[in-house]
Amino acid sequence: MKRRWLLSLMAGLALMAAASAQAADPVRIGFAISKTGLFAAGTGSQFDTYNFWKDQVNARGGLDVKGVKRPIEFVWYDDQSDPGKAVQIYEKLITSDKVDLLLAPWGTPAHIAVSGVVERYKFPMVGDSAASVKLRELKPGNLWFTTAVMPDRFGPVIADALKANGLKTVAVLTPQLPFALEVKSFLMPALKKNDIEVKVNEEYPPSIKDMTSLLINVKNANPDAVLVFSYPADSTLYMKQARENGIAAPFQFVMVGATESWFTKQFGAATDGIVTMGHWSPKVAAWKKAQPFFDAYEKQFHEAPDYLDSALAYMSCEILEQAVAKAGLDKDGIRKEISTETFETINGPVKFNGVENATTPASLLQIQGKSMELIWPPSIATAKFEKKPAWPAN
Amino acid sequence: MIGRWTIPLIVALAAACGVPFVAGDYLIGVALSLAMWIALTESWILLSGLTGYVSLGHVVFYGLGAYVGILLWGEVGGVLAVGGAGLASGVFALAVGYPALRVRGPYFVMLTFGLAEFCKYIVIDVEAGLGQFSRLLLGGPSVLQLYYVVLGLAAAATALTFFVARSRLGYALRAIRENEEAAETVGVPVAFCKLAAFALSAIIPGMVGALMVARSSYFEPSQVFDPIVSFTIVTMAIIGGSDDARGPFLGAALLVLLSEILWARAPQVYMILLGILLIAFVLFAPGGITGRLLSRPVKVKP
Structure with a gap:
C-alpha cells in the first residue's frame, strides 16, 4: 500500500517536471527591498514599479533574451532596511538561488553595501534609487546608476x-x-x-x-x-x-x-x-516613452507613479531589458552593452560615463x-x- | 567541569573549521554571522554576566572598532587595522570605564546605552566635519578569510571568558555581582577588577567591528553603532545563560537559526518570537538554556 502511494507520487512529480521543461524556462531576477524598518515607507513605489515592469513584459510574451521570449520570475527578500542584510541577500541570490539577473535594492546605503558583492561575483546590476559622489569611487564595471541627482x-x-x-x-x-x-x-x-x-x-x-x-x-x-x-x-x-x-x-x-x-x-x-x-515628468514631449508609462501605471495602480523612484526603477528595468535583448544572459555581454550603449528610457536617452548617468539633467x-x-x-x-x-x- | 566541556567544544570548533568545505558562500556568510555573535556575546558575558553590570551599549566597542578599522585599513593594511581597532576599543573602555563603573543597576544600563548613542553622534559629527558621509572599503578580504578570522576571535573570546570565569579575577567578579560591598570588605579590589573586566570585554568586539566593515565594504556610523546590536547581544546571553562561557553558543545558535528560518519570509514574526522568547526566559528560566537544562538539580536542605 505504502509503496504504491510512493510510486504514484513519484510519477506525479516526474509528470510535473516534464511539463515545466516544456514551457519556456523563466528568467529569474533577484532583488532585496526594505519591507520593514526605517526606510519601509519609501520603498513601495520601487517595488510596485518592478512588478509593473514584470507584468508588462510577461504580457508581451516574456523577456526578450537574444530573440527568445522567456517569462520573468522574481526572487526577492526583505532586507529590513539593513544594508548588512542586503549584502547577505545578494550573496544568497547569486550563489544559492542562482538568479539570472539582478535588480537593485532601495536607497544609497544598500546600493553601496551590495556594490562589493556584485563586484566580487562580476554580476552586472543597474542601480536606481541611489546617489552619492562616493559611487564614483566604485570601479566601473558591474554597477551603474540611473540617477541624475548626484x-x-x-x-x-x-x-x-x-x-x-x-x-x-x-x-x-x-x-x-x-x-x-x-x-x-x-x-x-x-x-x-x-x-x-x-x-x-x-x-x-x-x-x-x-x-x-x-x-x-x-x-x-x-x-x-x-x-x-x-x-x-x-x-x-x-x-x-x-x-x-x-x-x-x-x-x-x-x-x-x-x-x-x-x-x-x-x-x-x-x-x-x-x-x-526629481528629474522626470510625463509632460516632457521629447521623452516619448514617458506619457505611455504614466498612463499604463496609473491604469494598473489607480495612482500616479512616483516621479522619482518609479521613474528610476523603471529606467533601470528598461536598461536591463534592452541590454539582455542584445547580449542574452551572458554577464560579460550585458556589462559591455550597458557600459557602452545609449538606452532609450522614459527619462530620455541614457548613456553611462563610468558608473554615472551622464545624460539626464539634475x-x-x-x-x-x-x-x-x-x-x-x-x-x-x-x-x-x-x-x-x-x-x-x- | 573543564573535562566535560573540552571535548564538545573542540568538536564544535573542528566542525566550524570544516564548514567552508561543504557549504557555499551564503552558508559561510551565515556561519560568519554566528561566529560574530558568539564573539560579541562571550565578550559581553565577561563583563555583564560575571559582574552583573549589564551593558546595554556594547555596540559602542563594535562601532568604534569599525570606525578605527576603516580609517586604518587603507593606510596600514587589514592585520594592523584589526589590531588597532581592538586596541582602540580596549583603551576607550579603560578611559570611560573608570567613571562609568561607579554607577550600577539601572543607572549603569542607561549610562552604557547613552554612551553608545553619544559616541554614534560624535562619529557622525566628526565624519560630517571631515566631509565624509560614508566610507567604502573595496577589495577587502573574501568571506572565507573573514570567516576563519572571526571564528578565531569567537574561540578566543570563549577561551578568555572560560578561563577568566575560573580564575581569581572571575571569583572576584562574581563576588562583586552578588554583593559589591561585602566583596570590598573582604579585600577584593573591586574598582580594579571591574575595570579589567570592562577593558577585556571591549577588545574583541572592537576587532570584530573592523572585520564586519570589511565584510559589508561599507561604513556608515548609524549602522555600525546600531543599538539593535547591543540588544541582540543581551538577548542571546539571556537565552543562552549568562554566567558562563557555554551560554552564548546556545543563545547565538538558537537565534541565528531562528532568524535564518524566518527572516526571508516573515521578519515580523521573527521579532515577535524574539520578544516572546526573551520574556519567557526571564520569567521561567532566568539562568538561560545552560542554567536551566544543563545544571544538576540543587538539593534543597530541609
Whole structure:
C-alpha cells in the first residue's frame, strides 16, 4: 500500500517536471527591498514599479533574451532596511538561488553595501534609487546608476533655482544621513557663490519625532526658502509641523517622499507649492516613452507613479531589458552593452560615463495644484516656479 | 567541569573549521554571522554576566572598532587595522570605564546605552566635519578569510571568558555581582577588577567591528553603532545563560537559526518570537538554556 502511494507520487512529480521543461524556462531576477524598518515607507513605489515592469513584459510574451521570449520570475527578500542584510541577500541570490539577473535594492546605503558583492561575483546590476559622489569611487564595471541627482550636480542646481527666482535667504535642515549631508556639502558653496544668505543651518537625527524647535528657529529667521533634505518620515513630519507653525517661506523644499502618490493624498491642498527632488515628468514631449508609462501605471495602480523612484526603477528595468535583448544572459555581454550603449528610457536617452548617468539633467519638481511640474532647469522645465500659497486653514 | 566541556567544544570548533568545505558562500556568510555573535556575546558575558553590570551599549566597542578599522585599513593594511581597532576599543573602555563603573543597576544600563548613542553622534559629527558621509572599503578580504578570522576571535573570546570565569579575577567578579560591598570588605579590589573586566570585554568586539566593515565594504556610523546590536547581544546571553562561557553558543545558535528560518519570509514574526522568547526566559528560566537544562538539580536542605 505504502509503496504504491510512493510510486504514484513519484510519477506525479516526474509528470510535473516534464511539463515545466516544456514551457519556456523563466528568467529569474533577484532583488532585496526594505519591507520593514526605517526606510519601509519609501520603498513601495520601487517595488510596485518592478512588478509593473514584470507584468508588462510577461504580457508581451516574456523577456526578450537574444530573440527568445522567456517569462520573468522574481526572487526577492526583505532586507529590513539593513544594508548588512542586503549584502547577505545578494550573496544568497547569486550563489544559492542562482538568479539570472539582478535588480537593485532601495536607497544609497544598500546600493553601496551590495556594490562589493556584485563586484566580487562580476554580476552586472543597474542601480536606481541611489546617489552619492562616493559611487564614483566604485570601479566601473558591474554597477551603474540611473540617477541624475548626484550631490555635486544637485546642490548647485538648487542654488541656481533660488537665485533665478530672486530668493535671497535660506534655512537648511538636514537629517544625518549620507546622501542628505552630501547634497548639503555641495549646496553650501553654491549658495555662497550666488550670494544667498544661510540664516538657519541645522542637522537632526533621521529618526526625529518632533522638529518644532527647529521650525521655531526657521520661523524666527523668516527666510525666503526652507530646504529640508528629508526622507519620507521626516518629510511627513515637516508637512504637519511647518503648517502648525505657519512657516510662510515662498519656496519650501522637502527631498524624498513628496513625489509619491500617498504624499499628495495624505496632505491634499497643503502640498500645493512644495518643491522636491526629481528629474522626470510625463509632460516632457521629447521623452516619448514617458506619457505611455504614466498612463499604463496609473491604469494598473489607480495612482500616479512616483516621479522619482518609479521613474528610476523603471529606467533601470528598461536598461536591463534592452541590454539582455542584445547580449542574452551572458554577464560579460550585458556589462559591455550597458557600459557602452545609449538606452532609450522614459527619462530620455541614457548613456553611462563610468558608473554615472551622464545624460539626464539634475532638476527640481514642484507640486502645482494637482499636477507635478519640472520647474528647473529651464531646458526641461514644464512650468515656471510658483510661490507657495499660504497653508490651507484646516 | 573543564573535562566535560573540552571535548564538545573542540568538536564544535573542528566542525566550524570544516564548514567552508561543504557549504557555499551564503552558508559561510551565515556561519560568519554566528561566529560574530558568539564573539560579541562571550565578550559581553565577561563583563555583564560575571559582574552583573549589564551593558546595554556594547555596540559602542563594535562601532568604534569599525570606525578605527576603516580609517586604518587603507593606510596600514587589514592585520594592523584589526589590531588597532581592538586596541582602540580596549583603551576607550579603560578611559570611560573608570567613571562609568561607579554607577550600577539601572543607572549603569542607561549610562552604557547613552554612551553608545553619544559616541554614534560624535562619529557622525566628526565624519560630517571631515566631509565624509560614508566610507567604502573595496577589495577587502573574501568571506572565507573573514570567516576563519572571526571564528578565531569567537574561540578566543570563549577561551578568555572560560578561563577568566575560573580564575581569581572571575571569583572576584562574581563576588562583586552578588554583593559589591561585602566583596570590598573582604579585600577584593573591586574598582580594579571591574575595570579589567570592562577593558577585556571591549577588545574583541572592537576587532570584530573592523572585520564586519570589511565584510559589508561599507561604513556608515548609524549602522555600525546600531543599538539593535547591543540588544541582540543581551538577548542571546539571556537565552543562552549568562554566567558562563557555554551560554552564548546556545543563545547565538538558537537565534541565528531562528532568524535564518524566518527572516526571508516573515521578519515580523521573527521579532515577535524574539520578544516572546526573551520574556519567557526571564520569567521561567532566568539562568538561560545552560542554567536551566544543563545544571544538576540543587538539593534543597530541609
